[in-house]
Amino acid sequence: MKNAIERRIQKIDELWDTIAREDGVRLIRWMPAPSDLQLVEVHLRLQIEDTGSTPDLFLKLDTPFAGADTAAGALADAIVRACEEARDETESMGFSRAWEWTARDRALAGGPRFLAACRSVIHAYGERFRLLVLWLAPSEVPDPAAWAKFLARMAAADLPPRLRIVVLDNADAPLLAGLDDSLPGVRVVEPALDMNAAMEELVRSEGNPGPGKDFRIAFVGIGTAASRGNMSAARRSARTARAVAQKEGWTDQEIAAYLAFASALVGAKRFRDAAKVCTEAFALAESPRGSSHPMVPTLKPIIRLTEGAALVAAEAHEEAAEAFRAAGELAEEIEDPLKALEAWRMAGYCHECEGRKSPAWRACSRALAAGEALPPGQRAATTLPFVGEAMLRLLAGHQNEAREKQTVHARMIALLGAAWDPEGAAAARSA
Numbered sequence: 001m002k003n004a005i006e007r008r009i010q011k012i013d014e015l016w017d018t019i020a021r022e023d024g025v026r027l028i029r030w031m032p033a034p035s036d037l038q039l040v041e042v043h044l045r046l047q048i049e050d051t052g053s054t055p056d057l058f059l060k061l062d063t064p065f066a067g068a069d070t071a072a073g074a075l076a077d078a079i080v081r082a083c084e085e086a087r088d089e090t091e092s093m094g095f096s097r098a099w100e101w102t103a104r105d106r107a108l109a110g111g112p113r114f115l116a117a118c119r120s121v122i123h124a125y126g127e128r129f130r131l132l133v134l135w136l137a138p139s140e141v142p143d144p145a146a147w148a149k150f151l152a153r154m155a156a157a158d159l160p161p162r163l164r165i166v167v168l169d170n171a172d173a174p175l176l177a178g179l180d181d182s183l184p185g186v187r188v189v190e191p192a193l194d195m196n197a198a199m200e201e202l203v204r205s206e207g208n209p210g211p212g213k214d215f216r217i218a219f220v221g222i223g224t225a226a227s228r229g230n231m232s233a234a235r236r237s238a239r240t241a242r243a244v245a246q247k248e249g250w251t252d253q254e255i256a257a258y259l260a261f262a263s264a265l266v267g268a269k270r271f272r273d274a275a276k277v278c279t280e281a282f283a284l285a286e287s288p289r290g291s292s293h294p295m296v297p298t299l300k301p302i303i304r305l306t307e308g309a310a311l312v313a314a315e316a317h318e319e320a321a322e323a324f325r326a327a328g329e330l331a332e333e334i335e336d337p338l339k340a341l342e343a344w345r346m347a348g349y350c351h352e353c354e355g356r357k358s359p360a361w362r363a364c365s366r367a368l369a370a371g372e373a374l375p376p377g378q379r380a381a382t383t384l385p386f387v388g389e390a391m392l393r394l395l396a397g398h399q400n401e402a403r404e405k406q407t408v409h410a411r412m413i414a415l416l417g418a419a420w421d422p423e424g425a426a427a428a429r430s431a
Helices: 004-020 034-048 069-087 087-091 110-128 144-156 195-205 213-225 231-250 250-266 271-286 296-313 317-333 337-353 357-372 384-394 403-421 422-430
Strands: 026-028 057-063 134-135 162-166 186-189
Touching: 004 034, 004 186, 026 034, 026 195, 034 057, 034 162, 034 213, 057 069, 057 110, 057 162, 069 110, 069 134, 110 134, 110 144, 144 357, 195 213, 213 231, 213 250, 231 250, 250 271, 271 296, 296 317, 296 337, 296 384, 317 357, 337 357, 337 384, 357 384, 357 403, 384 403, 384 422
Parallel strands: 026 162, 026 186, 057 134, 134 162
Antiparallel strands: none
């Protein structure tokens, strides 16, 4: 008997099979709810790894989208690279035809080059699959509107009948606005998977009876109830989870239940209530029970960060700055530079929102110091570039503006190297 997750994977497979057979469909835009997004991605990854149930060949292309003029050619080159890398493996599998990328193909550009690349795969390996499916997941999309228009043009083009394009979008924060069923060749799929209910079913059906299972059921119930808009039930689940954790001496899990409910309140736009719950969680962390638990020090900055985020959402920037300041100091105490970086960055942002340049600069300076404590390989993947951008903004009108900005640039280049590009980042965000 299949469990709750396996049944939902099967549902996605069945949806895909139905869509794949539809005449005229060339581009499928999966648009699940945030809680379901990960499972749709799992389905796609299973097909990529050839462990899924579909008879189709899936290729994931993460080529950055640099603009409509170059996108088709860049996708073609990514397909060609994938085929070249897999040449030895496919030749050993006994295909009746070898994959070829001819001189004539290489001379093509743009859309014709992309079509030639797709047809080369279908021609060489088509005996082993029903459809060639390209999952387009660009690592960078500086202009989402241009990306959506490019995809719409692609769906309406004369694509090979055995080709499908797949993109994954978030129903609550869609990137591809306007790419809908009214456009030729486009099919939007919004799978109703209810993953919160699946997780609740899973924790109820698995594991031995006892406080551990009771806690898991209540903890998952917080998110399940909140996803259905039932905040009273979410509060009851949070209380149950905390009661079990308190009885068993699991102070860290008790705090986790507070934070889960606070996140649920933020999702319900009850920002002040969320901040209040964080205050209660921090009081527990500071109590004798919290002080005696070895994991609680690592949770303290997380509590304050969560509180600060709720207060920012409530536009209470002065209070949020204080929460982030506390989070930064707590993170420094446990030598966690990543959390310290984020806390001080956000403290600086809040002060900047209030027009308080001096405390904003001090907070950003501590964020920069935290960034310097990170391993060099991790820095570019953090919010450290935003710290540099904030410091440049804060220097506007300074009596030594040019010289001080040069100093900031030098420090950021030393920390990030080529990844430091404040003008490019600002342009991408304003697009």
